[in-house]
Amino acid sequence: MRIAICDDDVNFTGELKGAIEAAYDVSNDPLTVSVFHDGASLLADGPECDALFLDIQMPGLNGFAVASRLIHREEIFLIFVSMHDELVYESLQFRPFRFLRKSQLTGELPEVMEALGKAVLMRSMGRKVCFRTRSETVFVDVHDIAYIEIYGHWLHVRVRKGENLECYGSLADLEKQLVPFDFVRTHKSFLVNCRYVHSTESRRVILDDGTEIPLSRYRVEAVRKRLQKVLFALQ
Numbered sequence: 001m002r003i004a005i006c007d008d009d010v011n012f013t014g015e016l017k018g019a020i021e022a023a024y025d026v027s028n029d030p031l032t033v034s035v036f037h038d039g040a041s042l043l044a045d046g047p048e049c050d051a052l053f054l055d056i057q058m059p060g061l062n063g064f065a066v067a068s069r070l071i072h073r074e075e076i077f078l079i080f081v082s083m084h085d086e087l088v089y090e091s092l093q094f095r096p097f098r099f100l101r102k103s104q105l106t107g108e109l110p111e112v113m114e115a116l117g118k119a120v121l122m123r124s125m126g127r128k129v130c131f132r133t134r135s136e137t138v139f140v141d142v143h144d145i146a147y148i149e150i151y152g153h154w155l156h157v158r159v160r161k162g163e164n165l166e167c168y169g170s171l172a173d174l175e176k177q178l179v180p181f182d183f184v185r186t187h188k189s190f191l192v193n194c195r196y197v198h199s200t201e202s203r204r205v206i207l208d209d210g211t212e213i214p215l216s217r218y219r220v221e222a223v224r225k226r227l228q229k230v231l232f233a234l235q
Contacts, residue, residue, distance in 0.1 A: 001024070001029055001030075001031050001032075001050050001051070001116075001117070001120055002032050002034075002048065002049040002050045002051075003020060003031065003032070003033045003034070003049055003050065003051050003052075003053065004033075004034045004035075004036065004042065004047045004049040004051070004052045004053070005017060005020075005033065005034070005035045005036065005052075005053045006035075006036040006037075006038070006039060006042045006052065006053070006054050006055060006058075006063075006066065007037065007053075007054075007055035007058070007081065008037050008038060008055065008058045008059060009055070010037060012102065013035045013037065015105070016053060016081070016105070017033050017035060019105060019106070019109050020033055020053075020109070020113065021033065023109055023110050023113040024113060024117075025113075025114075025117055034047070034049065038058060038059065038060055038061070039058060039060060039061030039062070039063070039065060039066040040060060040061055042066060043061070043066065043069060043070075047076070049076060050075075050076070050077060050120050051076065051077040051078075051079060051097070051116055051120070052070070052076050052077070052078050052079065053079045053081050053100070054066060054067065054078060054079065054080055054081060055080075055081050055082065056080055056081075056082045056084065056087050056091070057082065057084065063080060063082075064090070064091070064094070067080075067091075067094040067096075068094070071094060071095075074143075075123075077097040077116060077119060077120070078094060078095075078096045078097055079096060079097055079098045079099070079100055079112060079116075080094075080096050080098075080099045080100065081100045081102060082099070082100075082101065082102060083101070083102040083103060085101055085103075089199075092197075092198055092199070092208075093198075093208070095195055095196070095208065097115075097116065097119065097195075098112045098115070098116075100112055111229075118180075122142070122181065123143075127141065127142050127181070128140060128141050128142070129141075129142055129145070129174070129177065129178070131155070131157060131165050131167045131169070132167050132168065132169070133165055133166060133167045134166070134167075138165060138167075140157065140159060140162070140165070142178060142181045142183075142193075143193075143195070144159050144160050144161045144162065145157060145158070145159060145160070145178075145183075145193055146158040146159070146160050146192075146193055146196045146207060146209075146211070147190060147191060147192040147193060147196075147207070147211075147213060148171065148174060148190070148191045149189055149190050150171040150189050150190075151189065153168055153169075153170075154166060154167070154168060155167050155168070155169045155171065155174070158211075160196070171185075171189070171191055174191060175191055178191060182194040182195060182230045184223055184226045184227065184230075185219065186205050186213055186214065186215045186216065186219060186223055187213070187214040187215060187216045187219065188216065189214070190213050190214060192205060192207075192213055194226065194227055194230040195230075196208050196209075197227060200215065200220075200223065200224060200227065201215070202215075202220070203215050203217065203220075205223070
């Protein structure tokens with residue numbers, strides 16, 4: 001796995017690099033960690049990496065400015081790193097893989113690294129879900145699915161890249177298959193990809209494209225806890 005760190009705090013980058021190396025599962029591919037101390041240097045170098053640990057408050061180009069220039073690089077898993085917990089909400093617009101609090105580095109990094117390892121492996125395997133429509137069998141990458149809605153026995157699959165699908169199936173079966181890949185059941189009829197959630201309200205989840213998904217009253221707390229764990233690595 002190739003990891004890049006970008007933070008102007010030299011002492012912290014050394015600490016984070018050591019913690020990443022300690023938490024990395026050595027049974028996976030070899031690990032390389034590159035360190036940058038400003039956004040301009042990072043962007044000038046590519047970056048060529050699987051994951052980027054990015055500080056938010058830096059001189060010159062801050063983390064959000066850097067993220068805006070990399071948002072098209074969907075192959076990079078973005079992990080914001082900050083001592084300012086309140087920035088987690090503003091960071092949502094960049095669809096981070098995680099938000100890591102500097103004050104909780106020891107407690108939160110192991111979960112981040114475990115999830116990151118699974119995500120990189122899944123991507124390398126080209127993890128796809130099989131859907132059978134009325135006329136054909138279609139394989140869709142899990143990251144391309146925004147949400148799935150069921151009505152009757154028919155599933156409506158909202159695909160971010162490509163055509164939406166209508167197929168016969170069970171939402172409960174898909175939930176078992178997709179929950180390990182950061183999906184959450186918000187309503188008896190909806191299964192949502194957490195990476196595309198922008199915000200939640202009392203009775204709805206709002207995706208980053210403005211789509212509103214129903215949120216059952218009795219699922220509110222569970223959904224919010226799930227989103228916190230998936231997006232921000234809060235324990």
